[in-house]
Amino acid sequence: MIRTIQVELGERSYPIFIGSGLLSQIGDRCVEAGFPVRSPLLVVTDSEVAPRYLPALEENLRSKGYTVASHVIPAGEASKSLQVYEEVMTTAISAGLDRSSAVLAMGGGVVGDLAGFVAATYMRGIGFLQLPTTILAHDSSVGGKVAVNHPLAKNMIGAFYQPSLVLYDLDTLATLPARQISSGLAEVVKHGLILDKEFACWCREHAGELLALDAEALGYALERGCAIKADVVGNDEREQGQRAILNLGHTIGHAIEAVGGYGVFLHGEAIAIGMAGSALLAAKLGRDTAIYEDTVSMLSALGLPTRLPAEYGEDELIEAMMHDKKFKEGKMTFIVPDAIGAVSIVGNVEESLVREVIAQLKKEGSPW
Amino acid sequence: MIRTIQVELGERSYPIFIGSGLLSQIGDRCVEAGFPVRSPLLVVTDSEVAPRYLPALEENLRSKGYTVASHVIPAGEASKSLQVYEEVMTTAISAGLDRSSAVLAMGGGVVGDLAGFVAATYMRGIGFLQLPTTILAHDSSVGGKVAVNHPLAKNMIGAFYQPSLVLYDLDTLATLPARQISSGLAEVVKHGLILDKEFACWCREHAGELLALDAEALGYALERGCAIKADVVGNDEREQGQRAILNLGHTIGHAIEAVGGYGVFLHGEAIAIGMAGSALLAAKLGRDTAIYEDTVSMLSALGLPTRLPAEYGEDELIEAMMHDKKFKEGKMTFIVPDAIGAVSIVGNVEESLVREVIAQLKKEGSPW
Numbered sequence: 001m002i003r004t005i006q007v008e009l010g011e012r013s014y015p016i017f018i019g020s021g022l023l024s025q026i027g028d029r030c031v032e033a034g035f036p037v038r039s040p041l042l043v044v045t046d047s048e049v050a051p052r053y054l055p056a057l058e059e060n061l062r063s064k065g066y067t068v069a070s071h072v073i074p075a076g077e078a079s080k081s082l083q084v085y086e087e088v089m090t091t092a093i094s095a096g097l098d099r100s101s102a103v104l105a106m107g108g109g110v111v112g113d114l115a116g117f118v119a120a121t122y123m124r125g126i127g128f129l130q131l132p133t134t135i136l137a138h139d140s141s142v143g144g145k146v147a148v149n150h151p152l153a154k155n156m157i158g159a160f161y162q163p164s165l166v167l168y169d170l171d172t173l174a175t176l177p178a179r180q181i182s183s184g185l186a187e188v189v190k191h192g193l194i195l196d197k198e199f200a201c202w203c204r205e206h207a208g209e210l211l212a213l214d215a216e217a218l219g220y221a222l223e224r225g226c227a228i229k230a231d232v233v234g235n236d237e238r239e240q241g242q243r244a245i246l247n248l249g250h251t252i253g254h255a256i257e258a259v260g261g262y263g264v265f266l267h268g269e270a271i272a273i274g275m276a277g278s279a280l281l282a283a284k285l286g287r288d289t290a291i292y293e294d295t296v297s298m299l300s301a302l303g304l305p306t307r308l309p310a311e312y313g314e315d316e317l318i319e320a321m322m323h324d325k326k327f328k329e330g331k332m333t334f335i336v337p338d339a340i341g342a343v344s345i346v347g348n349v350e351e352s353l354v355r356e357v358i359a360q361l362k363k364e365g366s367p368w
Numbered sequence: 369m370i371r372t373i374q375v376e377l378g379e380r381s382y383p384i385f386i387g388s389g390l391l392s393q394i395g396d397r398c399v400e401a402g403f404p405v406r407s408p409l410l411v412v413t414d415s416e417v418a419p420r421y422l423p424a425l426e427e428n429l430r431s432k433g434y435t436v437a438s439h440v441i442p443a444g445e446a447s448k449s450l451q452v453y454e455e456v457m458t459t460a461i462s463a464g465l466d467r468s469s470a471v472l473a474m475g476g477g478v479v480g481d482l483a484g485f486v487a488a489t490y491m492r493g494i495g496f497l498q499l500p501t502t503i504l505a506h507d508s509s510v511g512g513k514v515a516v517n518h519p520l521a522k523n524m525i526g527a528f529y530q531p532s533l534v535l536y537d538l539d540t541l542a543t544l545p546a547r548q549i550s551s552g553l554a555e556v557v558k559h560g561l562i563l564d565k566e567f568a569c570w571c572r573e574h575a576g577e578l579l580a581l582d583a584e585a586l587g588y589a590l591e592r593g594c595a596i597k598a599d600v601v602g603n604d605e606r607e608q609g610q611r612a613i614l615n616l617g618h619t620i621g622h623a624i625e626a627v628g629g630y631g632v633f634l635h636g637e638a639i640a641i642g643m644a645g646s647a648l649l650a651a652k653l654g655r656d657t658a659i660y661e662d663t664v665s666m667l668s669a670l671g672l673p674t675r676l677p678a679e680y681g682e683d684e685l686i687e688a689m690m691h692d693k694k695f696k697e698g699k700m701t702f703i704v705p706d707a708i709g710a711v712s713i714v715g716n717v718e719e720s721l722v723r724e725v726i727a728q729l730k731k732e733g734s735p736w
Contacts, residue, residue, distance in 0.1 A: 082454050086518075093520045093691070121489070124513065124526045125606070145492065150454075152461045158492045159527065238493070323461070 003223045007142060007230040009237055012162040016142065016226050018219055022169040023131065026057060027064035030102065033164050035127055037065035039100040042092050044115035046075040049107045049133050053172060057106060057131075069095035073114065080110050080149045082157065088118045102127025102164065108134035109267065113158070116146030120161035128163045133172040135184025136268055138222045141166045143233040143246075153323045154254055160238055168222065170215055178211070182303035183268030185210055186275075188221050189298055191228040193275065194248050197341030199224050200298055207301040245343050248335040249274030252357075255320035259312055265305070272304035273361060280357045280367060282336045285346065289368070291337050298340075308361040317358055318351060371591045375510060375598040377605055380530040384510065384598075386590050388583060390537040391499065394425060395432035398470065401532050403495055405433035407468040410460050412483035414443040417475045417501050421540060425474060425499075437463035441482065448478050448517045450525065456486045470495025470532065476502035477635065481526070484514030488529035496531045501540040503552025504636055506590045509534045511601040511614075521691045522622055528606055536590065538583055546579070550671035551636030553578055554643075556589050557666055559596040561643065562613050565709030567592050568666055575669040613711050616703040617642030620725075623688035627680055633673070640672035641729060648725045648735060650704045653714065657736070659705050666708075676729040685726055686719065 002019035017029075030041065041061060045054055050072045061068045071091040073079040092103070103126065105115035112130055119128035130141040147158025176184070185203070188210075192200030202221075203210065209217035229246065236243035253274030256265055265273070276299065279292035296306045321332070332349045360367035370387035385397075398409065409429055413422055418440045429436045439459040441447040460471070471494065473483035480498055487496035498509040515526025544552070553571070556578075560568030570589075571578065577585035597614065604611035621642030624633055633641070644667065647660035664674045689700070700717045728735035 082450060086450050089518055089525060090520065093518060093524060121525050121527055123524060124515065124528055147492065150457055150461060152458065156461060156491060157457060157489050159489055160492055 001219070003219055005223060005226050005230055007162075008234045009144075009162060012144075012237075014163055014165050016166040016168060016230075018168040018170065018222050018226070020170050020215060022167045023053060023057060023172065024060060026104075026131070026167060027060045027066065029165060029167060030061065030066065030129070031064055033127075033129075035066075035102050036100050039098050039102075040067040040069055040095050041102055041104060042088075042095060042097055043068060043070040043104045043106060044073065044088060044111055044118065045070065045106040046073050046079065046108075046111050048075040049111070049172075052175065053106060053133070057104075067095075069097075073111065075110075077110055077149070080114050080147070082148055082150075085114060085117060085148050088114065089122060092118065092122050097122060097126065099123050099126060102129055104129045104131060106131040106133060108132065108137045109140040112137055112140050113145075113147050113155070116144075116161055116163070117148055117158055120146055120159040125161065128161060130163045130166040132166065132168050134176060135173060135181060135218075135222070136187055138168070138184070138225050139187035139190075139229065141168070142226050142229045143243075144237070154258060170219060170222075173213055173218070176213075178303070179266060179269075181211055181213065183266035185221075185302045186268030186272045186299065186304050188225040189302060190246075190248055190271065190275065191225045193295060193298070193337065193340060194245050194335075194343050195228050195232070195341060196224070197339070199228070200340055204298045204301045207303075211303060242345075244333075244345055245335055248337070248343055249276075249278055251321055251334055252277040252317070252361075255317045256308065256312065258320040258323075259316045269305050272299045273306060273308055275299065276306035277357050277361050278335060279337055280360050281334055281349070281353060282338070284353050284356065285336060287336070287338060291339060292367070294340050295337070308358065310362050312358075312362070314355055314358050318354065321354070369587070371587055373591060373594050373598055375530075376602045377512075377530060380512075380605075382531055382533050384534040384536060384594050386536040386538065386587055386594070388538050390535045391421060391425060391540065392428060394472075394499070394535060395428045395434065397533060397535060398429065398434065398497070399432055401495075401497075403434075403470050404468050407466050407470075408435040408437055408463050409470055409472060410456075410463060410465055411436060411438040411472045411474060412441065412456060412479055412486065413438065413474040414441050414447065414476075414479050416443040417479070417540075420543065421474060421501070425472075435463075437465075441479065443478075445478055445517070448482050448515070450516055450518075453482060453485060453516050456482065457490060460486065460490050465490065465494065467491050467494060470497055472497045472499060474499040474501060476500065476505045477508040480505055480508050481513075481515050481523070484512075484529055484531070485516055485526055488514055488527040493529065496529060498531045498534040500534065500536050502544060503541060503549060503586075503590070504555055506536070506552070506593050507555035507558075507597065509536070510594050510597045511611075512605070522626060538587060538590075541581055541586070544581075546671070547634060547637075549579055549581065551634035553589075553670045554636030554640045554667065554672050556593040557670060558614075558616055558639065558643065559593045561663060561666070561705065561708060562616050562703075562711050563596050563600070563709060564592070565707070567596070568708055572666045572669045579671060610713075612701075612713055613703050616705070616711055617644075617646055619689055619702055620645040620685070620729075623685045624676065624680065626688040626691075627684045637673050640667045641674060641676055643667065644674035645725050645729050646703060647705055648728050649702060649717070649721060650706070652721050652724065653704060655704070655706060659707060660735070662708050663705070676726065678730050680726075680730070682723055682726050686722065689722070
């Protein structure tokens, strides 16, 4: 069964295909999408994904007549740097990529963000195909946000650049370690927490199947997650307004990643703690405390952390948030849940409230 | 007198203001354009322009309530590198630029291209204002092509990113050295050679006034040059078709710059030789040889070179052209004049013809 979601963005609309065995269709999909076989393709992938899937992918593309170059980056967030970006550019130029060429990003969010920024800026923009191999990447493969990190702040250098298509082969998820599965499910359930209570509850009920990578449950969850995100992005491609609701949990989450070092907490884990923090902030702003209890129970069911280790310093976290790009004109803005499945963008949040939230996240037992 | 040209690009449309004393209006223009005073501005300029105009510019912006940071790059093409790009990004982050901020590019094409790529990619795109201080920059300030160079090829890394406005203060041209003036006029007359015979002839007739920077003549020439380019860009923003005609002379010109080293020939000088070469190619393809004679007389009147020094190797030039991004799917494509004021895009040009043109460009006396 192939599930298809169409991301509606006018002339930049594109389809997402979700199903088993899709990687074996890649060559045909490239031809269908109009990429001429005379123009070289560049596959960007990482050191963990390459041994498993790169040879077959290259062979499949070559069997359709394409010339294929590949660039394998070291797995991990450290590869989302300007230095690695320049190395991939060198490969692209040396391989003779032209304006009709495409970059294929096969991997997780790091590969997608980096390769997408290469595609967005090589010769001022060439073709871009996403082949996500993690659950987390269901999030980054919708919406066209591509970026690399600056030593001073994450995702600071980037573009809005839509892929021509996303091919999501569920078979590639089978080898994910348990922590990566939970981390990916954090962004899945986030889409429910933001806009769809029923889906958030469904994720809690089917947590066991999701963690076991049951194809039917996972296919549905990814389809629903992608569809919710696609709706939001379709209404606000460049994040001038409502798209910001997708950042639920990200202000605190990014600060945790920046202070702890990328990779100590996985992205979804950091976001999960951030979402718990947002629910605590909601309570301080007068919302029902049951939002926090429900949020924590949903995240916990998926094997995600909701507490912050004591060693994370309040001052460093606040400092990291100040550098975060979600601070517009010096105001602290947070995405705050009004209920499960509904959020508000709240500007002018007092720093003291944020400090209280951090303290509560570090407290043992009940935060109240 | 302020001349105004509107570049029509739908929601990305913007005005170009041309006149004397315009830099003193910059603060008001930023307020008018909707940039909030709470968001820091970043001025990017170079080591030659900064001593003359930066203090007054900063003072003007601060008098309107803006916080201003500045980044001064070394003058010259070498600054259009990923390394300098990262340094400017560091300044932008350290200065706290947010999503409502803008980058002001005050200088020539190098400053505009580099600062524009920073604006296009900082937080996935913030405001961008162009303040050209060279004649050559009339060309790069219209059309939204921004880029940096890769060691293997020029302008290989970039984006299409439109400014919010262009403020062209003719007073800043007064200190340009003679070679820079001629170099800039190469792109001005190019717009006539491509699409407007009358304007090309006008440039030849008024060459003396243009070289002497007569405000009336220069204002008219820049307005006409910008308007022709704006028309072409308005019909094909992302260079998927006809916009390529603006590359007249650039395939050979870029190769000359790459082989000789950036800065041996100024950009306009290299393009002038390239345009002479395109006219020679036109003759080989059956067009009237008078096109070449006219092209050379127009370029010469503006003090521009039309011959190639003997030391430029044919093989190196051809090799450089192969790397040039205007080679699509392995075909050699050239913009070829059909007459003064009319050009065609000709694909599949034989390498041997290009080699003959290079030999003719190096010949003493008549090329025939």
